[in-house]
Amino acid sequence: MPEYEPKILSFLCNWCSYGAADLAGVSRMEYPPNIRIIRIPCTGRMSPKFILAGLRQGADAVWVSG
Amino acid sequence: MKNFLEHTGIEPGRLHFSWISSAESTKFVDVVTKITDEVKMLDPANKKYVKTEPKVD
Amino acid sequence: MTEYTDKIKEISKRVLAEGRVEMVIGFRKGSVPMMNQPHLATSAESVDELVWDSNCGLNLANYITDKKGTIGIIAKGCDSRNIVTHVIENKIKRDQLYIIGVPCTGMIDHHKINAMFDSEILTVEESGDQITISGNGFSETKDKQELLQENCTVCTHRNPVEYDELAGNLVEEQKNVDQYASVTKVESLSADEKWNYFEDLLSPCIRCYACRNACPLCYCPTCFVDESRPQWVGKSQDPTDVKTFHLLRAYHCAGRCTDCGACERACPMGIKIREFTKKLNKDCQELYGWEAGLSLDERPPLDTFKTDDPDEFIK
Known part of the structure; x- marks a missing residue:
């Protein structure tokens, strides 16, 4: 049986973590492929309903990063 | 605060928060790895709490 | 009174x-x-x-x-x-x-009183600390203290x-x-037990939104449950959707709820909705030392930023 690969729904701030993810990509760093990124304009855009909607539709976990 | 709401039902390991600057690509990689590992520890199917059940009828 | x-x-x-x-x-x-x-x-x-x-x-x-x-x-x-x-x-x-x-x-709890009697209650009279409840063929006098709404106690x-x-x-x-006795009890349960507890608690919910309408905090022009584009909260009776509604409703009241009990009073199914808001009140009390609505000059904790705000949950 293949290893369990969770889907992690990630809300990343355009200016912070999204930039970091971009930089990580440009620098050819390796990281797990389990995250599914949604870019948000700012962490202030975050709302609890996004998290619950994500979990409800089957995400294994939610990660919010600013 | 959100974290504490999750305490009243969902396991804490299903919600993560972090703070990473756009220059911290190394921290980004660290955090992604850590969170992925943590989530892999959770029971995949059985504990998938909030999820729409397909209506059968 | x-x-x-x-x-x-x-x-x-x-x-x-x-x-x-x-x-x-x-x-x-x-x-x-x-x-x-x-x-x-x-x-x-x-x-x-x-x-x-x-x-x-x-x-x-x-x-x-x-x-x-x-x-x-x-x-x-x-x-x-x-x-x-x-x-x-x-x-x-x-x-x-x-x-x-x-x-x-x-205030006295009409759910409690209705549950005490099998037949219809026709009059409820009050004098001092005594409440007299009577209907067809029965009449009983009770101490008001026993009949109080839970939040009033x-x-x-x-x-x-x-x-x-x-x-x-x-x-x-x-x-x-002990304002938070019921919350402390739930906190001591495991994740599974908590899940089942709230599942049971919400199973009678018919999504009538009486709790929302009775709540003085709920005044958004368009409530999140009525939004349809995009639609964040499912409108069905599915347990998940019901739970999403209650969690979000409670979260909207974080740091604002005064535990007035209007939601529970309005609930036609007698669900203890306060279990959710109570937990958030307790958190506000513990993390920010805040109780809602006590002073006109202080901003609520979710509305202000302080450098010493608790941040253990952030990696």
Whole structure:
């Protein structure tokens, strides 16, 4: 049986973590492929309903990063 | 605060928060790895709490 | 508390006659026992309909959101705290209001009383601390203390915090009550047990949104459950959707809920909705030392940033 690969729904701030993810990509760093990124304009855009909607539709976990 | 709401039902390991600057690509990689590992520890199917059940009828 | 009625009428008539306010918001007798209904009195005759007893559990702060003109409002402890919240959130100006404070000794729980008797209750009368409940062929007198709404039994703000005039002498506040006993109990459970506990708690919910409508905090022009583009919350009776609604509703009340119990009172299924808001109140108390609606000059914790805000949950 293949290893369990969770889907992690990630809300990343355009200016912070999204930039970091971009930089990580440009620098050819390796990281797990389990995250599914949604870019948000700012962490202030975050709302609890996004998290619950994500979990409800089957995400294994939610990660919010600013 | 959100974290504490999750305490009243969902396991804490299903919600993560972090703070990473756009220059911290190394921290980004660290955090992604850590969170992925943590989530892999959770029971995949059985504990998938909030999820729409397909209506059968 | 029935003795307040005369005083309330007297004050209301005076402020109306003086032109200090255009209407007075209070309660009048409802068509069924234990169900007083909100009443907007604009003339001396309609003031005569006002009453005050232990069935005034609804929160009148609900009726002042975004109102124009001057309003007199009758406020018990929790109402007054919600009025403060409204003023802080710019939903009304303090000088539009004339607050008639009512020191409260608790409201009686109609769910509890209805569950006690098999047949229909026709009258409920109150004198002092005794409540007499009677219907076809029965009549029983009970101590009011036994019949209180759950939130009233743990209330620590019975006296109004903000008022222009009082309708009675201040009452003694309850001390040494464990406000969060039920939350502590749930906290000690494991994740699975918690899940099952809330699953059971919410299973009777019919999504009528009475809790939302009764709540003085819920005044969004479009509620998140009515949004359809995009639609974040499922509208079905599915347990997940029901839970999403309740979690989000509770979260909207974080740092604002005064535990007035209007939601539970309004619930036709008798669900203990306060279990959710209570937990958030406890968190606010523990993390920020905050209780909603106590002062007009302080901003709520979710509205301010301090460098020493708790941040253990951030990696």
